[in-house]
Amino acid sequence: MSRLQAVFWDVDGTLADTEMSGHRVAYNRAFSELGIDWNWDPDLYAELLTIPGGTKRMQRFAKRCSVSLSPDLLQRLREAKQRHYLDLIRAGAVRWRPGVLRLLKDLQQAGVQQWIVTSSGLASVQALLEVLHGFSAGPFCGWVTADDVRCSKPDPEPYQLALRLSGVDPDCAIALEDSAPGLRSARAAGLRCLLTPSPWDPELPMDNHHATAVLDHFGAETSCQIHSGPPCEGGRVTLKYLEMLLDLGQE
Template identity: 60%
Template sequence: MTRLQAVFWDVDGTLADTELNGHRQAFNQAFADCGLSWNWNEQLYSELLSIPGGRQRMQSYAQRVGDTLDAELLERLRRSKQQHYLKVVSSGAITLRPGVSRLLHELNRADVQQWIVTSSGEASVLALIESFSGELTGIFEGMVTADDVYRHKPHPDPYQLALDLSGSDRASVVVFEDSTPGLQSARAAGLCCVLTPSPWDRELENSQQHASAVIDQLGEDEQKARIFSGPPCAEGLITLEYLELLLSATSR
């Protein structure tokens, strides 16, 4: 069985449910702060999530509605959104997804490297880690954020940088993702990807077959994981043993 060296975690929608009640609210408050009449409801925001990265999302939406975002306004929006998001996170409104804390600590005890690889900015990630200080502090070896690469997901650059920084063999790494851009990024970097699909990603159904496994969540004793594709998981818990089984199956 292949030994697992590292796990690369996406954040938004994978580690934690941050999008609709976290980032979306912060965007809307930033729009109001900067005098824009934009308001992203849940349906609209779900559509915009196909665009990875907040800056790119705002630029794309501006083009869509015929507004102009110059560099100064875009930077004001970015700073305001970040401040509001930090407040949302510190309020305790964000929750980790089922099974995440359990698996993080199992991998940590087994000395498996764990890295964050995300299209969010570093400040947002650090705020999330701090808000879960009892569960996330000291878990991650490092992170690759939107601030570290020029080309974001779906390009392979974020995961390639994580491979370089961690010194891991790509055949011994598992990625956790929830979206089409994330899955495409991981696969383009030649990595085994476990997908926990986000309900708002409408394109994902057409690309799920490229994931090594597709599950609804990682599983708790009282809330078992459902495996939609990939090796069976008899106890309903995604574990170190399951991830190593997945790597071995993928390498055949």
């Protein structure tokens, strides 16, 4: 069995349930605060989630609405949204995905490198980690965020940078993702990918077969359900299970 050297974690929808009760609400509060007559309901926000990164999301929606967002207004929106997002996290609106905290600790104890690879900005990532578990880094060796790359997911650049920073060969690492852009990014960088699908991603069913395994979560009080991939002993994703996935051939 291959030895796992690095795990690359996506954040939104993978590490934590951040989108509908966190980011979406924070955007709407920022719009209201700055006098912008937008309201992103769950259906609309699910559609907008196909656009990686909050800045691009707002820019494209503005273009759709024939609204001009000046660089200054866009920056103020980002700052207001970040402030409201942090308030929501502190209020308990965002929680770890099932089994995440257990798996983070198990991998840390085993000496496996863990990196965050996300289309979110660094400030959002740090706020989430500080509030959810009282740390700014914790088990993570580092992160690749939207602030570090020119092209976000589905481009492979975020994962290519993570591989360079970690010094790990793609055959000794695995990506944990929940979305079609994330899956495409990981696979284009030569990585195997375990997918815990987001219910908000309409493109994902078409790409599921490109994942090395597809599960509903990582396994906690309830066992995870496997949609594709090898059986998961005890209904939990473990280091042993991730190393099993490394031994499966790439498509």
